[in-house]
Amino acid sequence: MEVQGYIFAFLIGGAICVVGQLLMDLTPLTPAHILVLFVVGGAILSGLGLYQPLVNIAGAGATIPLPGFGHSLVTGTIEDINKMGFVGIFSGALRATASGVMAAVVFGFLAAVIFNPKG
Amino acid sequence: MENQKKQYQQKYEEKYKKYKPSPPLIKNALWAFFVGGIICIIGQFVQNIFIEQGMTIKEAGGPTAVVMVFISAFLTGIGVYDEIGQRAGAGSIVPITGFANSIVAPAMEFKREGYVFGIGAKMFVIAGPVLVYGMVTAFIIGLIYWLRI
Amino acid sequence: MKNQGQSLFFNSQPQITSTANIVGPFEGIGQLTGYFDYIMKDSLEGHTSWEKCESYMLEWSIRKAIDKASYQLSDIDFVMAGDLLNQLTSTHFAVRNLNIPFLGLYGACSTLVEGMLLASALIDGRFASNMIAAVSSHHDTAERQYRFPTEQGVQRPPISQWTVTGAGALLISANNSNSSKPKVVAGTVGKIVDMGIKDTNAMGPAMAPAAADTLIAHFSNLNIQPRYYDMIYTGDLGKVGKLLLIELLKESGYNLSTNYEDCGCMIYTNDQDTHSGASGCASSAVVFSGYIYQQLMQKNLRRVLLVGTGSLHSPTSYQQKESIPSIAHAVAIEA
Known part of the structure; x- marks a missing residue:
């Protein structure tokens, strides 16, 4: 069961990255556009209820790529709406993704303080 | 006049496309697949460790993200992540480690312009748009969901 | 003058x-x-x-x-x-x-x-x-x-x-008639040419039409053919821009295929994986001030035409989806 989980994480995670690669190679989109597109895409799929099934199969293969970030934003929002009503629209997204964003900012700051770019 | 110029430009564009080297599609896709897949396996491994500690899958998501972001920040700091990216392309851009790299790289790069306008402001050059559009999309979807219940 | x-x-x-x-x-x-x-x-x-x-x-x-x-x-x-x-x-x-x-x-x-x-x-x-x-x-x-x-x-x-x-x-x-140093004898000031290329990675292809425009003006004003020069060098058209320039000049009746090279193709080896070659102000500068100058001093080359090529876009113009205006200037040096 455990090995199977890793295989699905590898296959689905890899496949999501291939979609990004094809977009980069075949369209004029830059990496910044790809990141935005994938987060928004993940959020929309999640809103339509299509992303959770992928997470159920692939685990980290679906949550580690950026569409998973969009998925967390939306699931968090919906959870908070269910709990608190309208005000949940403003609290759920960041609550659900707080760890990732916080870590990126703090480690980003620390890395910038400690290291210098090598060029 | 304007039309003639357009025609010249179109003719030149065709010439340019004839000589333009196209990216090695299959090679790039394979690299992206393997590197992206391996990053997800590492993510799965980290997540499983947290689950073994007694967390639910949902609870494990946050700490897993923290670990992955840490790894990415470290590899960016020592100058390795951009070398991976040169080969792996989207394979190292699309995972959350790529998101972290897009925060760490400008923060490091602009340290020489100071802690406020350099590190602080430039950190979000690429990650900023990701957060903006991610949050706005989540807001719209949340609004629709709220209107329907 | x-x-x-x-x-x-x-x-x-x-x-x-x-x-x-x-x-x-x-x-x-x-x-x-x-x-x-x-x-x-x-x-x-x-x-x-x-x-x-x-x-x-x-x-x-x-x-x-x-x-x-x-x-x-x-x-x-x-x-x-x-x-x-x-x-x-x-x-x-x-x-x-x-x-x-x-x-x-x-x-x-x-x-x-x-x-x-x-x-x-x-x-x-x-x-x-x-x-x-x-x-x-x-x-x-x-x-x-x-x-x-x-x-x-x-x-x-x-x-x-x-x-x-x-x-x-x-x-x-100023010319010292006793010296055997290379002499600057002529030049052509380029016009800005924009063929609508917007991809800032493709600077060589964006600049090739400007180089062609300047070269054609130079040849016709001086009433010479490309073979008048031992070598013609462009600054940084790169591998693709170089091919495009040869084709553009061929269409205008000038043959560049034998005595032309691009400085951007002379700096790095293929193993260095720079893709389409070198670019930057220093591309023409380090090649001319080193290799080409020495060839002129040793009289291995007697007549050289150096064509500096520039993409005149800025990060702002690129973000506003403008195309790349380009320019090329030529200078003729004889030893």
Whole structure:
């Protein structure tokens, strides 16, 4: 069961990255556009209820790529709406993704303080 | 006049496309697949460790993200992540480690312009748009969901 | 001096008295090892920022060129220099320490030839007797201004070119009839040409039509064919731009296939994986001030046409989806 989980994480995670690669190679989109597109895409799929099934199969293969970030934003929002009503629209997204964003900012700051770019 | 110029430009564009080297599609896709897949396996491994500690899958998501972001920040700091990216392309851009790299790289790069306008402001050059559009999309979807219940 | 349309003839034939260049370690292990005065050990050379390092390279090359001719800084009438950064950052901080009258030039990667033309014109008009034309570029300063932070894990497309880390300086003087130095005899000032290319990775293809326009004007104003020159060099069209230029000139009835090379294809080896070759102000500068100048001194080449090519876009114009205006200037040198 455990090995199977890793295989699905590898296959689905890899496949999501291939979609990004094809977009980069075949369209004029830059990496910044790809990141935005994938987060928004993940959020929309999640809103339509299509992303959770992928997470159920692939685990980290679906949550580690950026569409998973969009998925967390939306699931968090919906959870908070269910709990608190309208005000949940403003609290759920960041609550659900707080760890990732916080870590990126703090480690980003620390890395910038400690290291210098090598060029 | 304007039309003639357009025609010249179109003719030149065709010439340019004839000589333009196209990216090695299959090679790039394979690299992206393997590197992206391996990053997800590492993510799965980290997540499983947290689950073994007694967390639910949902609870494990946050700490897993923290670990992955840490790894990415470290590899960016020592100058390795951009070398991976040169080969792996989207394979190292699309995972959350790529998101972290897009925060760490400008923060490091602009340290020489100071802690406020350099590190602080430039950190979000690429990650900023990701957060903006991610949050706005989540807001719209949340609004629709709220209107329907 | 007289002119024929956009082409200039320097009757007094100013001479290139000395040249100097300096490059980064990556350029140092390329095809032209042995043609550089100094190869830096890293991209900072002990400085605290890449911009400071670029200034250092430019100042070093100017001082070295003056030194090689056994002149003093005070012998120089004017310096004409430029680089790729906003407000000519590297140049201004380099020239700050020299205490020589200075004119800043911006022609992107065509700046060296622009400087050579203007310096020759001032000397020919007897406004000056010793002039410096110098330029610099630095891979990392250019990347962070025009593209992504250097540690960002992005993939460079195959059409992209690698900005040269380096600087080159030429000391151009009034003709001393006893000397055997190479002489600047003519030149052609280019027009801005824009063929609608918007991809800033494709600077070589964007500049090729400008180079073609200038070359055709040069050949027709001087009433010569390309074979008049032993070699014609463009600055940084790269592998793809080079092929496009050959085809554009063929359509106009000029054959470039035998005596033409691009400086951007001469710096790095294929193993260095720079994709479509070199670019940057220093591309033409380090190749001309090293390899080509030595060939002229040894009379292996007697007539050379150097065509500086520049993409005149900015990070702002690119984000506003403008195409790339390009320019090329030509200067003819005879030994």
